[in-house]
Amino acid sequence: MAYGLGLVKGLKYTFTRAMKTVAGDFKHLGRRYDETLLRERQSVRGTGIFTVQYPEEKPAIPENFRFVPFLVYEPKLDANGKPVIDAQTGKEAINLERCTACGICSKVCPPQCIWIVRATTPEGKPKPKPAEFYIDIDVCMNCGFCAEFCPFDAIKMDHDYELANYERHISHIFDLKTLMKPATYHARIHPLDFKREEDDRKAKEAAKAAKK
């Protein structure tokens, strides 16, 4: 009896969705790529277009999203507690590198994509600081073991996934300069993780002070 009704139902759904998308375009004229709008569209309440219009709008990244790792450093602070911008690099000036070149990350790395060379003092003694640090991001499998195992919270997983390039042997071997990112950046992309770390550190310091 009712042959083809399913087809009509499906087409009706597609058509209403398309019409709602057009209506939404007129309703939100001029602020099409608004972030709050995107969040609403992607939620259950969304009625119109479902697609993320990628280069213009980007899907929200959850805090625990993992892409290639980066190294955290403490930025230099001025009198007001604001980080000082280095005029030469345009980045925040380095006060203290968290990495001590212990090599745990390179040992636990399953695909073995991390190379570290420890720095030495002029007398030839090893210094707790990396002289060279390389990550082959084309081998990295984004597992996050390095961030998990680092005892100094020096290596963290980045959120930046726009790394495609035309060749891999120069631009895709990240060196110390590319990997170094300030702690303020880490706090921005991992707010909960950063807060937990800071609380842990403060608790440890308090326990140490109490012992004395």
Add this chain to the structure above:
Amino acid sequence: MSEEKPQAQPVPVASSEEEWIDEQVRRTVLVTPMDRVVDLVDKIYNWGRRNSVWPMGFGLACCAIEMICTSASRFDISRFGMELFRASPRQADLMIVAGTVTKKMAPSIVRLYNQMAEPKYVLAMGACASAGGPFKEGYSVVSGVDKLIPVDVYVPGCPPTPSALLYGLMQLQKKIDGQTIRDVSWYRKGASEGIPEPVLGPDVFDPRRAEEITALAGDPGKLEARAINIKSKAESKAEKK
């Protein structure tokens, strides 16, 4: 193995500074009416080509799942005119190498690449296709598809998110925009040569002989000569005993 390599980025290096200046002079100062026509043709031609890059329906491993997600409604790849995943290499422009390239699959990949009509592009998606990833020292895996065929864009990630793949495709579009019909290989005289298919030898599972195999690949005559050589050596050994 073929000598064809992915085109390097035009980086103004100090050693080739004079060449770079010559290139700039040729491009910007010495502009003839013919050049203007060619530039206009380039623009139209590249616009058409960059917005209709048809990929091949070709997935090797888990990265293919992300590729499928990219073509689905949330990250709609058809916004870039790339929604037509062709089942035949003859109709495809782009090969998205999505996944681990095993040695067993290597001859097929090269054959498919040879069968694609020019202009053709290759995008290495994910760690395995770019550099072997976690299997880079595995006995059965080719550490990077660029050992077999020229790669245009490398997309890191394990696997790359759909957005990362779309970014890689946008990089490819930028590369297409930079091409001119003066330089591209497929408008030169003579047929373009295919890449010789790697031959799986008897010792393909021995990674210490990788270089030897690479040298042998694509030349069955050499393989035969090698087999005869080994045989004669064994015979001479037996004689000595």
